[in-house]
Amino acid sequence: MSLPLTDAPVRDVAALIRDASSADHRAAESRGFITRLMAGELSLDAYGRYLAQLLPVYDALERERPPLAIFDSGFDRGDAIRADLRALGAEHHALVPATIAYAAHLGQLTELTSRDGIRYLAHHYTRYLGDLSGGQAIAALVARHYGATAEQLTVFRFDDLGKPVDVKRAYRDQLNALRLDDDQVEVLVAEVRVAFRMTADIFDQL
Numbered sequence: 001m002s003l004p005l006t007d008a009p010v011r012d013v014a015a016l017i018r019d020a021s022s023a024d025h026r027a028a029e030s031r032g033f034i035t036r037l038m039a040g041e042l043s044l045d046a047y048g049r050y051l052a053q054l055l056p057v058y059d060a061l062e063r064e065r066p067p068l069a070i071f072d073s074g075f076d077r078g079d080a081i082r083a084d085l086r087a088l089g090a091e092h093h094a095l096v097p098a099t100i101a102y103a104a105h106l107g108q109l110t111e112l113t114s115r116d117g118i119r120y121l122a123h124h125y126t127r128y129l130g131d132l133s134g135g136q137a138i139a140a141l142v143a144r145h146y147g148a149t150a151e152q153l154t155v156f157r158f159d160d161l162g163k164p165v166d167v168k169r170a171y172r173d174q175l176n177a178l179r180l181d182d183d184q185v186e187v188l189v190a191e192v193r194v195a196f197r198m199t200a201d202i203f204d205q206l
Helices: 013-020 022-029 032-038 044-062 078-088 097-107 114-132 134-146 164-177 182-205
Strands: none
Touching: 013 022, 013 164, 013 182, 022 032, 022 182, 032 044, 032 134, 032 182, 044 078, 044 097, 044 114, 044 134, 097 182, 114 134, 114 164, 114 182
16 A cells, blocks of 8 residues: 655644644534443443444454555554453444444455545544544543453553653654645545544434
8 A cells, every 4th residue: 555755845744733633623522422421321241342342443454555754663552452352351342334434434445446545544543643642541541430440451552652742742743744745635634524524323322
């Protein structure tokens, strides 16, 4: 899968993505399931159901990646999710249809084209920057409300990469250094919005 660099000027692409997808982001994070989970109104089993949905999504995302530094394998979450599910005793939870649809969508981004490389980047950005940001809050609240242990929350630890704030800053710098042109940024933003909407569908079905 290729992701060609261009001669476009350096600009704050991360800020462009954030601003253009802010409504979709808010819509996803305000869904009933996730707001109730973070408010302490559900259970540790409900968190396990949520985590079980993430596994096929990350497995699809991590099956193949473009050969760029921004896609450091240290981001990979599949093994951590499996370990957390075992620690939670939540390996039996069924997948909702939206999860299957999301994983299938990611599976389509394996064509060796530049457009698919940009679309892959959109999901990589959405998932891992989300884990480094809102995911840290989820981990803290699940521990506080439901007594989750450190062994049940390893998916949100990025020890191999460094402190979340530093990793996020480096990621944004690498994103901007790609010098994406206007058409690439348009594809990127559109696919980030798709990622948020597919995540919202999962929350709705949970």
